[in-house]
């Protein structure tokens with residue numbers, strides 16, 4: 001502790017002590033959860049608004065805790081990021097999602113989207129990790145989409161562009177997640193090799209009742225299309241929201257209106273239903 005100087009003393013200040021030990025506790029809990037295979041991926045369908053076809057799924061992690069039951073990502077992903085456990089957990093997610101997509105391909109060639117956190121994105125060997133996940137699953141890169149939030153890419157603009165281009169070389173597609181909640185500067189959006197833009201749920205929620213939110217949604221859709229980006233609206237819960245988005249030429253929707261995130265088994269049944 002001492003030889004590392006001032007930063008460590010600050011780290012062990014009394015008020016920090018509790019927080020630090022909480023993170024350490026969570027770190028070992030997350031490590032155990034991974035070893036015991038307690039994580040599970042749920043999949044939420046993405047529907048093409050014009051054909052009505054099921055075109056993809058977003059993989060969303062859950063922790064099935066033996067005593068506490070199901071724990072949502074909001075409750076553990078922040079700790080996983082702070083402790084660094086997001087790296088092995090994220091690698092598990094990538095492998096699991098690719099394997100699952102490959103299985104579904106016997107029925108339907110859908111793509112699967114995986115959320116990538118900042119720490120993962122900045123990993124030196126992220127390209128190797130994704131390459132290995134695709135290879136293990138024998139999945140063509142074009143069926144894997146990586147969802148990154150604005151905050152992940154704006155932290156270090158020049159480096160981010162280099163990293164994103166390296167990822168694109170694997171054939172994967174890139175989606176900007178939660179668009180509208182962060183910096184949302186259109187000028188740098190165009191420097192990045194994104195394929196898809198996901199409009200955040202907070203705009204979709206009030207798109208029928210709040211003219212301002214409707215205007216923002218319309219502006220985002222038009223701007224994205226002028227940049228040749230595919231547009232996905234997340235958090236679509238009602239038929240009128242869906243109709244609005246259809247009228248505005250939004251490409252795809254995701255939300256409770258069509259389906260909540262499903263277990264792999266339930267998603268498989270969803271595929272069967274849409275093919276009947």
Ligand code: C2E
Pocket residue numbers: 044059060061072073074077086090093115116117177178201234235236237254255256257261
């Ligand atoms: P996100 O990437 O914005 O994912 C969408 C969230 O909105 C999901 O919450 C989904 O269940 C929820 N959602 C979808 N449709 C609706 C709707 O119609 N209404 C409402 N109210 N909610 C809807 P979830 O699964 O709890 O995930 C929360 C966040 O946790 C995600 O937000 C993502 O940032 C993060 N996350 C989830 N899985 C992973 C993962 O494997 N890795 C990483 N790094 N982050 C993850």
Ligand code: CA
Pocket residue numbers: 058115147177
């Ligand atoms: Ca997402």
Ligand code: CA
Pocket residue numbers: 178200201234
């Ligand atoms: Ca969101």
Ligand code: CA
Pocket residue numbers: 115149177178
């Ligand atoms: Ca997100």
